[in-house]
Amino acid sequence: MESIVVKGGRKLSGEVVIGGAKNSALPLIAATLLAENGTSDLDNIPNLRDINTIVRLLEGMGAEITRSDNKLKIMTSAVNDFQAPYELVKTMRASILVLGPLLARFGKARVSLPGGCAIGARPVNLHIKGLEQMGAEIEVEHGYIIGQAKRLQGADISFDMPTVTGTENLMMAAVLAEGITHLRNAAREPEIVDLAVFLRKMGAQIEGEGTHTIVISGVEKLEGTDYRVMPDRIEAGTFMVAAGISAGDIIIKNAPLAALGGVISKLQEIGISIEPLTDFDEDAILAGTPVRVRRESLELHSLDVKTMPYPGFPTDMQAQIMTLLTLAQGTSVISETVFENRFMHVFELQRMGADIEVEGRIAVVRGVDTLSGAQVMASDLRASAGLILAGLAADGETAMSRVYHLDRGYSGFEKKLEALGADIKRIST
Numbered sequence: 001m002e003s004i005v006v007k008g009g010r011k012l013s014g015e016v017v018i019g020g021a022k023n024s025a026l027p028l029i030a031a032t033l034l035a036e037n038g039t040s041d042l043d044n045i046p047n048l049r050d051i052n053t054i055v056r057l058l059e060g061m062g063a064e065i066t067r068s069d070n071k072l073k074i075m076t077s078a079v080n081d082f083q084a085p086y087e088l089v090k091t092m093r094a095s096i097l098v099l100g101p102l103l104a105r106f107g108k109a110r111v112s113l114p115g116g117c118a119i120g121a122r123p124v125n126l127h128i129k130g131l132e133q134m135g136a137e138i139e140v141e142h143g144y145i146i147g148q149a150k151r152l153q154g155a156d157i158s159f160d161m162p163t164v165t166g167t168e169n170l171m172m173a174a175v176l177a178e179g180i181t182h183l184r185n186a187a188r189e190p191e192i193v194d195l196a197v198f199l200r201k202m203g204a205q206i207e208g209e210g211t212h213t214i215v216i217s218g219v220e221k222l223e224g225t226d227y228r229v230m231p232d233r234i235e236a237g238t239f240m241v242a243a244g245i246s247a248g249d250i251i252i253k254n255a256p257l258a259a260l261g262g263v264i265s266k267l268q269e270i271g272i273s274i275e276p277l278t279d280f281d282e283d284a285i286l287a288g289t290p291v292r293v294r295r296e297s298l299e300l301h302s303l304d305v306k307t308m309p310y311p312g313f314p315t316d317m318q319a320q321i322m323t324l325l326t327l328a329q330g331t332s333v334i335s336e337t338v339f340e341n342r343f344m345h346v347f348e349l350q351r352m353g354a355d356i357e358v359e360g361r362i363a364v365v366r367g368v369d370t371l372s373g374a375q376v377m378a379s380d381l382r383a384s385a386g387l388i389l390a391g392l393a394a395d396g397e398t399a400m401s402r403v404y405h406l407d408r409g410y411s412g413f414e415k416k417l418e419a420l421g422a423d424i425k426r427i428s429t
């Protein structure tokens with residue numbers, strides 16, 4: 001069993017490079033299924049467990065994939081199996097992203113229904129409903145979504161709520177459909193913009209990505225192309241919190257600042273200085289900018305945070321900012337509006353001396369002077385990052401088990417922190 005062991009008290013300093021965005025890389029890899037010919041060359045692919053999972057998924061379908069450093073070369077012309085088995089989907093819900101591309105290109109798909117997960121029920125009803133509106137016949141049998149279609153038809157689809165992978169799935173379905181599709185109340189996350197830019201490079205016709213309404217005119221076929229994945233805004237935000245909580249002073253070489261708007265203003269209010277080192281374009285949400293991040297004041301200030309779909313404060317940064325606020329002066333209120341059960345880290349932070357009370361989707365955090373190192377257990381991906389951040393600031397040693405959650409979404413996290421001066425290591429017992 002592996003653990004990450006961190007001894008608190010070191011101020012971080014030096015430079016760190018952020019990897020490619022997991023939540024962009026996954027849909028981009030799924031989108032390569034749409035290419036009837038040619039090779040897709042993807043660059044800046046992070047080295048993560050979730051990436052291994054989706055690569056295995058596509059290989060199982062007959063895709064030819066070669067991997068070197070941060071690059072993937074994917075040929076999907078010989079794909080002849082249209083299944084996503086339970087064994088893979090249960091380890092990564094984003095496997096559902098193959099459903100749209102498979103139905104669009106092959107008219108067939110058999111994809112395991114993702115179950116609930118630690119942070120909430122997370123249904124995929126909106127993915128299914130949208131595909132049905134495009135003419136697919138879908139049945140759910142024996143835990144599998146079984147879909148068939150002749151050629152998908154353009155449709156006017158209005159999401160009941162903005163869903164990130166739902167929007168991506170339907171975008172990928174619509175690019176090969178006959179006619180025009182409108183996706184209304186679409187999610188606006190930067191990763192959706194990254195996917196749209198990639199699909200356009202493959203030959204798709206898409207407008208309006210990054211707004212509430214995406215309009216897609218279906219084309220006959222798409223081809224492989226080359227593309228570089230945007231930097232990971234959540235990894236960048238996590239390192240900003242690491243600099244703040246350790247009273248450090250670091251340079252992030254490629255922070256996607258424009259995509260981090262809501263996070264940056266909150267961190268600044270708490271007392272962390274975030275200073276771009278070059279001019280940056282507020283509209284260039286896929287670009288990375290060098291930025292200096294340091295603790296500005298001795299004291300951290302409390303504040304209220306409400307997670308919301310983009311451009312609101314991301315739920316994927318909630319555990320990290322909560323950890324920071326456990327050490328702020330005064331009381332903070334955190335409302336989690338996206339997932340119903342995303343406070344699992346609270347119980348572990350309490351074991352480290354944090355003063356947090358949870359009532360439904362609200363957490364009240366009263367700042368304490370110090371956290372104390374303890375043995376803790378990661379419950380999900382972002383919770384694991386929150387616990388390591390807590391360990392950076394805590395007295396003594398924190399040992400976090402269930403490291404596989406961290407490895408799903410952070411590449412070499414402890415190595416990057418060690419290079420910034422943290423006393424941290426991974427141990428096997």
Ligand code: UD1
Pocket residue numbers: 023026093094120121122123124125126127128161162163164165166187309314315316338339340
């Ligand atoms: C994506 C991200 C995840 C992030 C989340 C919210 C990826 C691979 N994952 O997950 O890191 O935490 O966005 O920013 O990009 N919902 C339904 N029915 C559906 C689909 C969603 O009710 O068919 C609900 C969900 O339960 C949730 C809300 O919509 O309450 C938003 O979820 P969604 O945006 O779909 O999250 P994911 O795409 O799974």
